[in-house]
Amino acid sequence: MTIIYLGILAAVLALVLWALVTSKKPSFQATAAMVIVPLLLRLLLIK
Amino acid sequence: MSQEFFIFVVMVGVFAAGTFALKWPVAVSMLLASVAGALAGGFGVPIRHLVEGTFGYVDTILTIATAMIFMNAFKDSGGLEALSAATIRRFHKIPGLLLVLLTFVVMFPGMITGSSSASVLTAGAVVAPMFAALGIPGVEAAALIAMAGILGMIAPPVNIPAMIIGGGIDMPYVGFEIPLLLLTVPLAVFSAFYFGYRFVKKTDISAVVRTLDTKTLDQYGGFRLFSPVLIVLILMVLDKALPKIFNLGMPLIFVLSTIPAYFTGKRFNILNSAKTAIEQALPVLGILVGVGMFIQIMTLTGVRGFIVVNALSVPPALLYLAIAISIPLFGAVSSFGASSVLGVPFLLALLGRDQIITAASLSLIAALGDFMPPTALSAIFAAQVVGLDGYGKTLKKLVIPSLILIVWALVFIIFSKQIRTLY
């Protein structure tokens, strides 16, 4: 189950990254950057 | 003025200035308010603490993100619109009953999962167009969906705030079903009539039926179009009924139900649909991350203790007032957080009452946290599924029913022993 959830998390992280790089609004980009940090650290099984 | 009060003022001040004066995104304001609080507390810029706080919401982020992806896919397949058309065609002759039934439909996912967001984002989104067709204006419809969302979260079988409050004094989650039904069902019926009946009464529903667009419905057939929602419901029920076999969890249920949505209706680009969903969800996901930081710094600097002890320090006569005010306010960070941080001490302060009924009532009040800005998950998502631009007007509509909810819960606490003898 952990692996499946890491897969879901990776997909969500990829979509957030995609949304960040294609957005033209810095405020949206800042919010997306904040969301990336915990998703990335969980994906790498650091935290 | 204690140092904690000063830090609290700094944090709230930076947040308010950022959000309202400088028009920063809420998430960024929360981040900077947290940094300011840590600096005022003499902790420097504790990056470890700021990031650690966000982990309280990783699972919630996944649930919201996947729920949004599912709902967008279902909408893009044409299923959402068709479901609304089909329901109204069938039940339009009994609008009062339809209204109450739809309110219970919105509650259902929350009852099974314990999450108001799950209710609002799934059943809420399904029901929203039906409310519109019944003549309920957007703001009222959003308010009703938001209220049904939190009542669903509190109604049995799964009520996570009650589990958290009970867990804090080692009380198992047993025997909560009847008090929770007594607390939530009357409020649900009341809310349905309060928000909707006067509009439904005036609407000529047969005219609505004549103008329904049923092209997609006729092309694909109801069963095929609605099957993704059916799959969500079936998986939720199986997850609850047979946890040892299924135990999928909400995010996986939404992912498993998104895949069929691609095949059951109109063709759409699933990647674009998912990206749009994430773009819509991101402000809320960001708020959760920001709130996680905020609460971590509040705890670190002692502001949390300052708030809790001050809430507990009111004279006994004002204890109920303190409960009524502090728990929903603290719910701004999250209803689960308020359950743990304030629900448990208040339950301990009310030890002479019937514990189960008291804990159940406190959980109902804690659920109001999902209306409290800046998180306000239930209200934000309800406004979003109805298609409103902001959620401010929705919140205003929720004030009176929320007060009634608080009074209802307090009556249960005050008369807990008498109520216990009724069943």
Add this chain to the structure above:
Amino acid sequence: MKKHHITAIIFLALAGAAAIVSGASFLAMRKPDIIVPGPGVSEVVMLSNWYPQLKGTPGDTEVYILGKGNPGASMLVLGGTHPNEPSGHMAAILLIENAVMTSGTLYVIPRANASGFTHNDPQEGAPQSFTIQTPNGPRVFRYGSRATNPVHQWPDPNVYIHASSGQSLSGSETRNRNRGYPGRENGTLTERVCYGIVQLIKKEKVTITVDLHEASPEYPVINAIVAHPKAMGLASETVLGLEMQNITIGLEPSPVNLRGLSHRELGDFTDTLPVLMETANASQGRLRGRTDEALVLTGKDKWYVKAQKLGRLYVPYDENGHPLEERTGRHLAGITELAFSWTLENPDSALEFTGVPAYAELQEKGLGAFLRPLP
């Protein structure tokens, strides 16, 4: 390059920097404390010795055996079941570094939830470690989380259902070691560690099991021994013995309807006599103010003093707090008294040790005086 591409790169770089800085701090938590075995330790074995499936998992943990093969009774001491309750962890370490068995065998697991020591609970603002000064320099100990690290067991279910009773608890309790007994062979990591401890107790025929905990000062069961019905006699003798030393302690029967806890399930599923002891720890409480190392070490907290005056606490609380010496001392006095009471009633199967600092001695000299120099 367009302007929004530049801002995207800046924000991504900031996110990356935050992830690297915090990630390094989180990873540093994985390095375990150094515990220096004292003259009484015969052997250090891993828990996987009793349940090989734990080998190589983050749940495997050291079992220190003192007086191996001695005739007499045996006792298992569990410290660090909840790694945010440091007095239990410290009491276990002081036993390992100081106790010498004269009869019977002592098994000590200082990190009963090894995974829980590798992280902190989000939104609790806890310190990652605390430092105790000793005559030979500082010794650093981990301050962990109440629960197993989600990195080792994820995701949590919505609702945690205790396997053998079917009781429901909130989902995060699935990582609570003291809700997982008697454990499951193929369960979650948390349940498997519980299962491993049950195997140790069964195979070594452990006479008495002591699970060391702390509670927040607003929690009703505090400064208390909680005992399974079959350990009630032993526990009441112990309470009397402690009262004679002016250590006030309550005695609570293990509730029948609260499942998964050591004092309930170890008594129901094994032949051991299980007891659990609680001291007052402000650093895990909901009412605490500033959360830092000093709070862990001293327990001094103005909000708890205020709450005490409001009658909201179940333990006396004044400006002196409840220092770690006092809390660790209570646990050690309880363990000593349990062994004494047992031996008094069962002289043919004695359980005796020397070298463990007495309550008053620990208050006077401090924890550091009883910690060995690092190798």
